[in-house]
Amino acid sequence: MALQGLRVLELAGLAPAPLCGMILADHGARVVRVERPASAPAVQGRGKRSLALDLKQPRGAAVLRRLCRACDVLIEPYRHGVMEKLGLGPEILLHENPELIYARLTGFGQTGTYAKSAGHDINYLALSGVLSRLGRKDENPYAPLNLLADFAGGGVLCTMGIIMALYERTRSSKGQVIDASMVEGTAYLSSFLWKSGILGIWNRPRGENLLDSGAPFYETYKTADGKFMAVGSIEPQFYEQLIKGLGLDSSKLPSQFSISDWPEMKKLFADVFSQKTQAEWCRIFDGTDACVTPVLSIEDAASHLHNKERGSFIKNDQEEISPRPSPLLSRTPATPSLRRDPYIGEHTEEILLEYGFTKEEIAKLHSDKVIEISYPKAKL
Numbered sequence: 425m426a427l428q429g430l431r432v433l434e435l436a437g438l439a440p441a442p443l444c445g446m447i448l449a450d451h452g453a454r455v456v457r458v459e460r461p462a463s464a465p466a467v468q469g470r471g472k473r474s475l476a477l478d479l480k481q482p483r484g485a486a487v488l489r490r491l492c493r494a495c496d497v498l499i500e501p502y503r504h505g506v507m508e509k510l511g512l513g514p515e516i517l518l519h520e521n522p523e524l525i526y527a528r529l530t531g532f533g534q535t536g537t538y539a540k541s542a543g544h545d546i547n548y549l550a551l552s553g554v555l556s557r558l559g560r561k562d563e564n565p566y567a568p569l570n571l572l573a574d575f576a577g578g579g580v581l582c583t584m585g586i587i588m589a590l591y592e593r594t595r596s597s598k599g600q601v602i603d604a605s606m607v608e609g610t611a612y613l614s615s616f617l618w619k620s621g622i623l624g625i626w627n628r629p630r631g632e633n634l635l636d637s638g639a640p641f642y643e644t645y646k647t648a649d650g651k652f653m654a655v656g657s658i659e660p661q662f663y664e665q666l667i668k669g670l671g672l673d674s675s676k677l678p679s680q681f682s683i684s685d686w687p688e689m690k691k692l693f694a695d696v697f698s699q700k701t702q703a704e705w706c707r708i709f710d711g712t713d714a715c716v717t718p719v720l721s722i723e724d725a726a727s728h729l730h731n732k733e734r735g736s737f738i739k740n741d742q743e744e745i746s747p748r749p750s751p752l753l754s755r756t757p758a759t760p761s762l763r764r765d766p767y768i769g770e771h772t773e774e775i776l777l778e779y780g781f782t783k784e785e786i787a788k789l790h791s792d793k794v795i796e797i798s799y800p801k802a803k804l
């Protein structure tokens with residue numbers, strides 16, 4: 425795999441950092457998740473090993489420093505200043521390992537008025553300006569779960585920063601600090617909002633534009649069985665196929681881009697879609713260029729024919745279904761672990777031995793509660 429053997433330490437965070445670590449693990453990196461002893465079980469732990477280490481104890485911080493001297497990437501998900509307080513700031517760790525990629529994944533970044541403030545996805549999305557464009561006409565802006573800031577602008581862009589720094593290191597043999605701010609990451613991936621002004625597709629109030637639920641041909645519609653169809657027939661040649669599939673006569677309808685007629689067109693489309701089940705609409709639109717697809721539930725997506733044909737979802741040894749890594753690399757594809765996520769501290773001993781700690785050192789750290797060792801529950 426592309427990242428085979430890369431050594432990564434992921435300090436336990438809430439959502440963005442675990443995704444970053446999982447992407448690296450899926451592509452072959454040896455990711456160690458450093459957890460607070462007796463903390464809540466993590467999610468997105470696929471392919472990782474768990475080390476339970478109390479960083480608040482000086483000897484715990486010393487253990488992490490020693491691990492960082494022998495690893496390629498450190499991912500830290502805490503607000504600005506926490507690592508410095510622990511004596512684990514970039515100056516120290518990069519001095520001891522000049523090749524270290526020190527990724528700092530935060531909401532507001534390492535500087536600025538909010539740098540030390542708590543926050544969550546919705547706060548970062550709001551500060552980026554993007555949240556102001558999300559939501560239907562006459563409704564409050566709404567955050568699409570915690571996908572845009574936490575994961576897209578946070579976990580994914582931080583991963584991209586790590587890969588770029590690793591690539592640069594092949595030339596310079598030097599590491600560096602990555603300041604991954606979710607506010608900036610969200611804005612950056614949404615550059616289209618800023619750079620598409622000349623297209624005139626955002627110049628109306630929220631919820632009245634082409635792509636923000638204003639247009640009848642870029643919308644979801646309820647079907648007779650209470651499910652939904654997604655319509656994205658933007659181009660005239662695709663729109664014509666939508667009209668045909670709906671059994672309407674375009675010569676008797678307003679022009680597609682007659683914005684003042686969009687509300688009425690929406691009502692007409694909603695009425696037509698409500699007359700058939702989702703399966704019936706799929707039989708009409710599947711295989712056409714009408715850009716009409718079923719809105720699949722999280723549970724149903726894995727079993728949809730197209731997704732099954734591509735193996736887009738995988739099942740682990742606990743029968744848990746989750747998305748397969750993407751994108752697919754032709755020669756060195758990711759082969760994600762199908763084992764369950766690790767228990768907290770499940771691999772503490774194994775990891776410390778691997779990084780050169782002696783059994784006596786480990787026993788002392790354990791008896792002094794600097795580390796926690798937990799063994800998988802035996803299967804009865």
Ligand SMILES: C[C@H](CCC[C@H](C)C(=O)SCCNC(=O)CCNC(=O)[C@H](O)C(C)(C)COP(=O)(O)OP(=O)(O)OC[C@H]1O[C@@H](n2cnc3c(N)ncnc32)[C@H](O)[C@@H]1OP(=O)(O)O)[C@H]1CC[C@H]2[C@@H]3[C@H](O)C[C@@H]4C[C@H](O)CC[C@]4(C)[C@H]3C[C@H](O)[C@]12C
Binds near residue numbers: 459464529
């Ligand atoms: C599933 C829910 C989360 C959904 C995603 C959510 C929508 C997000 O947006 S996540 C993104 C959050 N933001 C960031 O990641 C940006 C950067 N990080 C931060 O800004 C902050 O970390 C923070 C604001 C997220 C949290 O601030 P906090 O003060 O808690 O922490 P920090 O200031 O960063 O300092 C860390 C301190 O921890 C010490 N530390 C770290 N590692 C160790 C270690 N190994 N050993 C010892 N000590 C360690 C470090 O020294 C710092 O100490 P100091 O503060 O003294 O300096 C989930 C959201 C909420 C969850 C629920 C909640 O937590 C309550 C329950 C808890 C229970 O345990 C489990 C069930 C919960 C219901 C829990 C369930 C889910 O996880 C949540 C709902």
